[in-house]
Amino acid sequence: MFKIKDVVIDPPFVLAPVAGHTDSVFRRAVKDLGGCGLVVSELASTEGMTRGQGRTDHITRFAEGERPVAIQIFGADPARMAESAAMVEAMGADIVDINCGCPVKKVVRQGGGSRLLRDLPLLERIFRAVRGAIRIPLTVKIRSGWDHDSINALEVLRLAEDCGVDALAIHGRTRSDFFSGKADWGVIAEVKTRARIPVMGNGDVFTPEDAARMLRETGVDGVMMGRGVLSNPWLIRQCRDYMASGKAGTVSLRERMEFMSAFLGRVCAEVPPPVALGKIKKVGGYLSKGLPGGSRLRGEMHAARTTAEFFEALEGHFAALEGAGGLDQPFAPATPAEQGGHPDADEVEDDHRGRPPE
Numbered sequence: 196m197f198k199i200k201d202v203v204i205d206p207p208f209v210l211a212p213v214a215g216h217t218d219s220v221f222r223r224a225v226k227d228l229g230g231c232g233l234v235v236s237e238l239a240s241t242e243g244m245t246r247g248q249g250r251t252d253h254i255t256r257f258a259e260g261e262r263p264v265a266i267q268i269f270g271a272d273p274a275r276m277a278e279s280a281a282m283v284e285a286m287g288a289d290i291v292d293i294n295c296g297c298p299v300k301k302v303v304r305q306g307g308g309s310r311l312l313r314d315l316p317l318l319e320r321i322f323r324a325v326r327g328a329i330r331i332p333l334t335v336k337i338r339s340g341w342d343h344d345s346i347n348a349l350e351v352l353r354l355a356e357d358c359g360v361d362a363l364a365i366h367g368r369t370r371s372d373f374f375s376g377k378a379d380w381g382v383i384a385e386v387k388t389r390a391r392i393p394v395m396g397n398g399d400v401f402t403p404e405d406a407a408r409m410l411r412e413t414g415v416d417g418v419m420m421g422r423g424v425l426s427n428p429w430l431i432r433q434c435r436d437y438m439a440s441g442k443a444g445t446v447s448l449r450e451r452m453e454f455m456s457a458f459l460g461r462v463c464a465e466v467p468p469p470v471a472l473g474k475i476k477k478v479g480g481y482l483s484k485g486l487p488g489g490s491r492l493r494g495e496m497h498a499a500r501t502t503a504e505f506f507e508a509l510e511g512h513f514a515a516l517e518g519a520g521g522l523d524q525p526f527a528p529a530t531p532a533e534q535g536g537h538p539d540a541d542e543v544e545d546d547h548r549g550r551p552p553e
């Protein structure tokens with residue numbers, strides 16, 4: 196375990212913010228599976244938050260069972276960032292997190308996300324304004340730099356510490372990498388070596404062995420996982436079990452299918468109908484990666500015109516697997532390639548659709 200100021204993160208495994216995926220329903224599902232010490236919301240636009248009309252309510256809402264929960268905000272205007280952080284504190288969140296890593300055009304064009312890595316004077320004003328507006332812990336999530344000629348994670352760390360930021364999460368890629376290549380854990384280790392505040396390492400943890408290796412090779416206080424959890428929601432629990440006993444534990448196909456049905460049903464119950472179908476297609480697509488007949492199932496789910504048709508396809512697939520006598524075999528998590536190790540720019544832009552700009 197580790198602490199972010201007075202907030203205990205135990206176990207030291209963190210669900211990363213993933214726009215379009217890690218909403219309250221998904222975060223609760225992951226928490227319920229066990230092993231998750233901290234969840235972080237999807238990025239919320241501080242322009243949207245401070246201009247009112249409840250446009251970001253679906254992003255900033257959380258349930259008690261998620262605690263400790265960090266709400267992530269993005270933007271480039273220190274006053275709006277501070278006002279939004281105060282709103283997050285008033286909502287009762289445990290931590291405010293500033294997004295300094297998002298590479299998507301819509302965010303960067305407004306000066307926010309990873310663009311802040313190129314403007315440290317502005318970043319300093321944001322840190323100081325937000326720090327001055329809240330009492331709860333403040334964290335920041337960064338990439339290693341804007342591009343390979345301007346890797347400045349250590350400078351950003353120093354600035355964050357000087358401004359009273361309480362912890363830092365670092366994804367070991369630059370903005371120009373987007374999601375290509377492999378995350379550079381060397382820069383994560385370097386940041387950890389120099390840091391006086393806790394550091395969470397992030398990037399390319401797809402298995403419990405990866406998490407153990409990141410802890411060992413970088414010395415980070417916590418491991419943050421994103422894409423790996425989208426297709427294997429048990430990943431964080433498996434990391435905890437692996438660290439405790441050397442065994443990650445298996446998940447049967449039956450558990451997997453039951454989780455999918457229950458979780459996607461909850462999405463439909465909680466997400467407004469106009470967006471529910473698109474949402475379950477997207478998250479169902481990730482959850483079906485690596486399943487026997489997964490690509491056929493994805494085709495059927497994708498073709499569904501209503502949520503009823505979607506669930507018919509899902510149930511039909513379960514019945515076929517059951518008929519083949521295969522539901523109680525252990526489920527082998529999707530390989531990193533199957534998990535969509537490198538989403539392309541369009542896919543990520545699409546996951547941010549409807550958020551910025553306001």
Ligand SMILES: Cc1cc2nc3c(=O)[nH]c(=O)nc-3n(C[C@H](O)[C@H](O)[C@H](O)COP(=O)(O)O)c2cc1C
Pocket residue numbers: 211212213214215236237238267294295296297336366397398399400419420421422423538542543546
């Ligand atoms: C579709 C998508 C959406 C993302 N949205 C966010 C976000 O809202 N805020 C954020 O800080 N990072 C976001 N990220 C980055 C992840 O939090 C994480 O840093 C990145 O995926 C690397 O970790 P991983 O290899 O465990 O996935 C997003 C990544 C993806 C693929």
